[in-house]
Amino acid sequence: MVYRFKTDLKYSDITPHETFVNRRQLIAGAGAAAFGSIAGPALAKIDAAKSGYSTEMEPSSFEDITTYNNFYEFGTGKSDPSSYADALTVDPWAIKIDGLVDRPGKYDLGAILKVVNMEERIYRHRCVETWSMVIPWIGFELKTVLDRVGVQSGAKYVAFETLHRPSEMTAQKRQLLDWPYREGLRLDEAMHPLTILATGLYGEEMPKQNGAPIRLVVPWKYGYKSIKSIVRITLTDKQPKTTWNEIGPDEYGFYSNVNPEVSHPRWSQATERPVGGGLFARRKPTLKFNGYEEEVASLYAGMDLVENH
């Protein structure tokens, strides 16, 4: 039995083949009219509302965002994702939502996207490797989905999993990480309005190398917390095991909040290099919680953020 969100849509509206094929138009919010039009690159645009949570900083270039990133499923080099992610099939796509929820099930992405409000969120992005970008994501609050499936009172954490498909994600053939990639948040972090599931950037559908078709974005944490290509969301009462935390608990904490005061054995986190500034770009000081201190510091009131890094 496949459960669905409570919507006024009929079963037949949700998973027909056209839905998969025309997901681009669905995202575009063009509604029924789009079904009659012909798919093309121009239709990949997503209509999204502006958001008060967007930074006023100048976004990094589309080229930098899409050619310089980490997505170890496609290799460890910064340009590997853009070189090899093409092989990934992102349509059809479903997300299994299970654990301590009222309506567990395997939800088709098209169905999820019909019931959410798309927003453009221009966020700072800070990698643990000390580079940073500004990225105009298109997405919706994770809370919307969690509320829809009904989080049970015992749930304290949210666990996420990336797709495991070595035939397409070829670096998964190597034992580089313990696949599939896993991440997790505390429930209150997951419910925070800054935490979004993104399906696009720069007004267009999410490039595969950036975590298509749907990824998490948690802007006050190091980039690796923002898990890509999500296929499973589990509500749980125990702190979930997360990929990098398992590999090196001293280096990669469960929380992984951007914190200039907690240095990493390999990188001082005191400063960062904004990507795209060329050879002589100056480093700049890193801000606590990546500049979102006002919004999220209260989540960690009374916690030792060195101990719980």
Add this chain to the structure above:
Amino acid sequence: MTITQRINTGLKRVPAWPLYIVGPLPVIWLYYLGLTNQLGADPVKAIEQQLGLIGLQLIVAGLMITPLRRFAGLNLIKFRRAIGLLAFFYVTVHLLTWLVVDTQLDWAYIWMDIVKRPYITIGMTGFLLLLPLAVTSNNISIRRLGPATWNKLHRLTYAAALAGAVHYVWLVKGWQTEPLVYLAGIVTLLLVRIRIRSKRIVASTLKRAG
């Protein structure tokens, strides 16, 4: 005449000095690419990593010369000094890129990095180990020190090579293949030396006994 002998004879006519001219050219090329925005989003890291990698590759190349002669009969010994000095050159430019371009001579930050970050500490150690080798890479030094002392001093290469490889393994996230391959290669090349040396000792003992 075997192929190896033929190569050796051919190599006698190849001078080592062009290496000093051709060797540094990739540095200019890398900086040109960086300045003209052809190295991707983070040109500083790209240059830094490429220089470090070439430095390590040259160290490996230098370490291969003795085993190649011993096991394959290939004599490249006359290129070893140039290869070693080029390795030092790349490691130095790699370090200078980090100091000047990357951290922009923020000494407090640099010092903290050296002290607090084991992979940088090890990298710096590797550089310091190479320093006396580079300084004594000339005939006058060999004469002054005497070949035996000079040879002993130049065994620091082994420690420097290990430091370089560990620096690389430690620098990347997780256990990545490429740095581990370099580390394994260097360890193998050093183990081969231990075997060469012990054989030599056995041989000389036998001779004396005989």
